[in-house]
Amino acid sequence: HYALGEGAAMAEIELRNLSKRWGGFVGVDRFDLTIPDREFLVLLGPSGCGKTTTMRMIAGLEEITEGDILIDGRRVNDLDPKDRDVAMVFQSYALYPNLDVYENIRFPLKVRKIDPATHKDRVMRAAEMVELTDFLHRRPAELSGGQRQRVALARAIVRQPNVFLMDEPLSNLDAKLRVSTRAQIKNLSHELQVTTIYVTHDQIEAMTLADRVVVMNKGVVQQVGSPTEIYDRPANTFVAGFIGNPAMNLVEGQMRGGVFTGAGLDIPGFSLPDGKVTLGFRAEDATLEGGEELHAPIYTLELLGDSTMVTVRIGGALVSVKAPKDFRAEIGDMFRAHIPASICHVFDGDTGERV
Numbered sequence: 001h002y003a004l005g006e007g008a009a010m011a012e013i014e015l016r017n018l019s020k021r022w023g024g025f026v027g028v029d030r031f032d033l034t035i036p037d038r039e040f041l042v043l044l045g046p047s048g049c050g051k052t053t054t055m056r057m058i059a060g061l062e063e064i065t066e067g068d069i070l071i072d073g074r075r076v077n078d079l080d081p082k083d084r085d086v087a088m089v090f091q092s093y094a095l096y097p098n099l100d101v102y103e104n105i106r107f108p109l110k111v112r113k114i115d116p117a118t119h120k121d122r123v124m125r126a127a128e129m130v131e132l133t134d135f136l137h138r139r140p141a142e143l144s145g146g147q148r149q150r151v152a153l154a155r156a157i158v159r160q161p162n163v164f165l166m167d168e169p170l171s172n173l174d175a176k177l178r179v180s181t182r183a184q185i186k187n188l189s190h191e192l193q194v195t196t197i198y199v200t201h202d203q204i205e206a207m208t209l210a211d212r213v214v215v216m217n218k219g220v221v222q223q224v225g226s227p228t229e230i231y232d233r234p235a236n237t238f239v240a241g242f243i244g245n246p247a248m249n250l251v252e253g254q255m256r257g258g259v260f261t262g263a264g265l266d267i268p269g270f271s272l273p274d275g276k277v278t279l280g281f282r283a284e285d286a287t288l289e290g291g292e293e294l295h296a297p298i299y300t301l302e303l304l305g306d307s308t309m310v311t312v313r314i315g316g317a318l319v320s321v322k323a324p325k326d327f328r329a330e331i332g333d334m335f336r337a338h339i340p341a342s343i344c345h346v347f348d349g350d351t352g353e354r355v
């Protein structure tokens with residue numbers, strides 16, 4: 001791994017019942033989590049769920065209403081941002097337009113009054129890591145969006161912080177650049193081995209980058225887990241409906257004697273108590289062979305290249321099933337799919353919690 005040198009230290013972050021309120025409005029509600037040293041943690045959720053506010057509290061840019069933040073056991077609630085040894089990368093990368101790439105990367109070293117004799121070496125190493133060595137004498141206006149984003153990354157790296165905070169760093173990039181820069185961030189984080197908290201509303205970014213994902217909604221943590229755990233065992237209907245592309249199909253109905261009925265579906269084989277439930281299954285888990293649980297006219301068909309997404313309307317819900325790429329049918333044709341109990345996720349009909 002890349003040696004971070006004298007700046008490198010452990011950085012375990014503890015959030016203890018962290019809350020942010022503005023008057024009666026709760027932006028973040030009792031966020032409680034330990035982030036081990038070197039973890040890549042992604043905060044994921046829809047706009048307004050409290051991700052940025054959480055991050056800003058960790059950075060020291062937002063006052064904490066209640067709770068504590070500890071970095072390596074040291075309470076930092078009242079520390080200035082500059083004393084926390086965290087480096088932030090924002091979606092708007094805020095480069096200095098009049099400085100070239102070299103000087104932009106060097107800037108934090110000057111501000112922190114780090115021995116000038118070390119600057120060149122550190123800037124060159126950071127530039128190399130983000131593949132910018134050929135662009136050191138260009139100004140930001142002479143760079144592409146992806147290159148500018150990499151300058152912002154290098155500027156964070158050069159400080160050798162104990163913690164990286166990244167707030168939607170890819171959101172200003174076009175789709176293709178986003179994918180390549182995402183790969184670069186993943187590779188960098190592997191090299192740097194620095195505790196990282198990364199905010200995004202993009203679940204693909206979360207799933208591809210994270211050691212662990214925190215799914216948030218309306219200021220409240222919904223689930224914390226590895227990408228696989230969150231995908232395979234969503235804790236509630238919110239997470240189920242947020243993770244996956246397409247998101248999990250959700251159908252409301254009743255469980256009676258081990259049989260789910262709802263929206264025209266009839267699925268036996270559950271060993272669960274009777275009651276109102278929401279049934280979930282993923283488009284890619286259903287199969288066409290032996291299909292009988294689902295039969296409904298096709299609402300729409302989408303060719304995805306490697307497969308065909310078939311969507312039907314049952315009850316009030318649209319439900320999608322992934323079919324092979326050579327699947328041929330017309331809108332309105334009758335469609336059948338196999339949805340055995342074994343691929344289904346069951347959630348409480350009232351609380352939405354997994355049962």
Ligand code: ATP
Binds near residue numbers: 027047048053054
């Ligand atoms: P986005 O993805 O849109 O950036 P987010 O999940 O990062 O969203 P936050 O920026 O953390 O969301 O905001 C959380 C909630 O707190 C939002 O509903 C927002 O309107 C509210 N909020 C943020 N700042 C303030 C403020 N200064 N005063 C009152 N409410 C605020």
